[in-house]
Amino acid sequence: MKERSINDINRKVQSGEANIYTAEEFKKLIKKGDAPAFDEVDVVTCGTCGVMSGTAAILNFIISEPGVFIRAKEVYMNGVPAYAGPCPNEWLGSVDVILHGTAHSIYDESYGGGFLLKEILEGKPIDVRVETAEGKTIENTITMDDITRGQIIGARMAFKNYTAFTNPGKDEVKSIFAAMPLEGNLKGLTFSGCGDLNPLQNDIPHNAIKQGSKVLLNGALGYILGDGTRSSAEKPNLMLSADLCQMDPYYLGGFKTGQGGEVYDTVAIPIPVLNEEIYNNLLVTDEMIDLPVADIKGRHLPLDNTNYQEMWGDYDLRPKYDERKCKDCDSCTVERVCPTNAFSKRKLNIARCFGCGMCASHCRHDAFAMNTGSVDLNINGENVNIPIICRQSDRLRANKLSLKLKRMIENNEFML
Ligand code: SF4
Numbered sequence: 001m002k003e004r005s006i007n008d009i010n011r012k013v014q015s016g017e018a019n020i021y022t023a024e025e026f027k028k029l030i031k032k033g034d035a036p037a038f039d040e041v042d043v044v045t046c047g048t049c050g051v052m053s054g055t056a057a058i059l060n061f062i063i064s065e066p067g068v069f070i071r072a073k074e075v076y077m078n079g080v081p082a083y084a085g086p087c088p089n090e091w092l093g094s095v096d097v098i099l100h101g102t103a104h105s106i107y108d109e110s111y112g113g114g115f116l117l118k119e120i121l122e123g124k125p126i127d128v129r130v131e132t133a134e135g136k137t138i139e140n141t142i143t144m145d146d147i148t149r150g151q152i153i154g155a156r157m158a159f160k161n162y163t164a165f166t167n168p169g170k171d172e173v174k175s176i177f178a179a180m181p182l183e184g185n186l187k188g189l190t191f192s193g194c195g196d197l198n199p200l201q202n203d204i205p206h207n208a209i210k211q212g213s214k215v216l217l218n219g220a221l222g223y224i225l226g227d228g229t230r231s232s233a234e235k236p237n238l239m240l241s242a243d244l245c246q247m248d249p250y251y252l253g254g255f256k257t258g259q260g261g262e263v264y265d266t267v268a269i270p271i272p273v274l275n276e277e278i279y280n281n282l283l284v285t286d287e288m289i290d291l292p293v294a295d296i297k298g299r300h301l302p303l304d305n306t307n308y309q310e311m312w313g314d315y316d317l318r319p320k321y322d323e324r325k326c327k328d329c330d331s332c333t334v335e336r337v338c339p340t341n342a343f344s345k346r347k348l349n350i351a352r353c354f355g356c357g358m359c360a361s362h363c364r365h366d367a368f369a370m371n372t373g374s375v376d377l378n379i380n381g382e383n384v385n386i387p388i389i390c391r392q393s394d395r396l397r398a399n400k401l402s403l404k405l406k407r408m409i410e411n412n413e414f415m416l
């Protein structure tokens with residue numbers, strides 16, 4: 001069996017001779033029948049981006065002069081509750097908090113921790129209210145500059161397996177698995193997962209993806225702490241951590257769902273091709289990756305199966321918005337459904353867009369165009385074609401972060 005060591009690869013990287021591919025580049029060559037041989041590939045950078053509910057941030061920031069209050073009991077940031085502590089910071093005027101990416105504002109269900117983290121990274125002012133242990137209320141506005149330390153810990157990230165959902169019932173169903181309540185009568189399908197770009201999908205036995213390995217989490221250097229919560233051999237995911245203050249706001253943010261605000265993250269992981277088993281596992285492609293389709297109400301009972309080629313194919317990754325077709329409706333359905341608030345005041349902020357596809361199926365006057373495809377299924381003995389109306393993963397961001405990682409390795413800014 002052919003083998004090489006990490007040191008062999010690092011030496012090749014340092015001398016500029018390493019063959020490094022992003023997963024997208026590598027899969028394109030496989031699909032063309034032109035896959036590089038073992039000797040022609042040293043590293044493949046894989047990536048995934050999607051709703052990752054296990055995201056939490058540990059923050060310390062200054063809220064007042066020292067001596068003003070004893071310690072914080074409750075903390076709200078833009079109305080989003082954060083857990084005070086664990087450190088009490090007695091009389092210091094600063095607070096430690098743990099903020100959940102899935103926490104919802106007490107004023108607006110659709111705004112939550114994911115949106116807040118993005119705004120912090122964008123340098124926007126954040127209104128903070130602290131209820132103290134002795135009954136005082138302290139209010140102040142902070143920015144990123146007031147955060148002395150911030151660390152993201154993702155308890156459950158970069159999942160390998162997902163399920164797609166549809167609604168065979170009559171009534172719409174609210175769920176975190178769809179950006180909006182999912183209409184009944186099989187009107188649409190929602191799915192997550194970046195298919196053959198996903199790191200764990202390319203290294204199911206964890207030959208290269210190990211505890212302590214380096215990753216990029218939302219653009220910042222991070223580490224694999226170990227398996228994520230509820231991780232199993234059949235359904236693995238990872239626990240990751242990185243410095244929040246080093247992250248790029250493009251790669252994380254809020255995502256509105258039928259059950260309120262959620263959070264998305266982007267992860268890129270290098271797979272060094274150390275032996276033929278690792279190489280062979282990298283040959284997986286979208287059509288080889290099963291995706292069960294389940295009733296959104298009976299999540300563990302598949303109605304049928306499909307695969308990631310059917311989900312991503314050559315479909316559009318971003319919508320086209322034609323402002324001339326917009327009729328400036330009294331109440332814009334796109335503004336209401338867009339999960340990342342990328343469409344506001346009749347303007348599309350493409351950097352905020354997640355490529356979910358909801359705008360194309362909800363604009364009343366076809367001002368948005370985006371082909372997200374449809375899938376043929378057999379449900380309860382009937383052949384049906386169901387349009388894919390919502391993606392909760394973003395291949396464009398996954399590709400971008402994988403490319404950034406490839407460049408960092410090439411430039412000796414990320415050593416394996
Ligand atoms: S629903 Fe479509 S046409 Fe109407 S305001 Fe929104 S984008 Fe414009």
Ligand code: SF4
Nearest residue numbers: 338353354356357359
């Ligand atoms: S695809 Fe449309 S609905 Fe989805 S995030 Fe982009 S603009 Fe919003």
